[in-house]
Amino acid sequence: KEVLRRRFANPWQLPNLILIDGGKGQVNGAKEVLLEFGLKIPVVGIAKGAKRKKNEFIGEIPESFNRETLIKARDEAHRFAVSYHRNLFRKSMIN
Numbered sequence: 001k002e003v004l005r006r007r008f009a010n011p012w013q014l015p016n017l018i019l020i021d022g023g024k025g026q027v028n029g030a031k032e033v034l035l036e037f038g039l040k041i042p043v044v045g046i047a048k049g050a051k052r053k054k055n056e057f058i059g060e061i062p063e064s065f066n067r068e069t070l071i072k073a074r075d076e077a078h079r080f081a082v083s084y085h086r087n088l089f090r091k092s093m094i095n
Contacts, residue, residue: 004033015041017065020058021074023047027058046074 004018018034018041020026027045034041044065045058055071 001029001033004030005036008033008037008039014039017041017062018043019070019073020045021077023056024058044070046070 018030020030020043022045024045024047027043030043030045034043042062043059044061047056047058048054049056055067057067057070061067061070
């Protein structure tokens with residue numbers, strides 16, 4: 001919620017879709033923020049499931065997007081976040 005509030009407090013162009021890495025709770029949180037700002041942007045969540053082996057979509061995927069592209073975007077965000085935090089950890093161990 002905090003990230004979305006900061007994002008929508010800026011005068012930047014609005015996105016065509018909000019992709020959430022998570023399930024119903026995270027998607028509902030994003031929708032709450034959209035209501036606060038009076039915005040109508042589709043929200044889609046991707047949950048991996050209890051065993052972390054499937055991609056369960058929460059919300060309706062707009063026609064201009066496909067499942068594979070959204071999964072790749074989520075996976076790239078994971079890759080970026082993991083490498084960023086590993087670098088932070090390495091730097092903290094050096095100091």
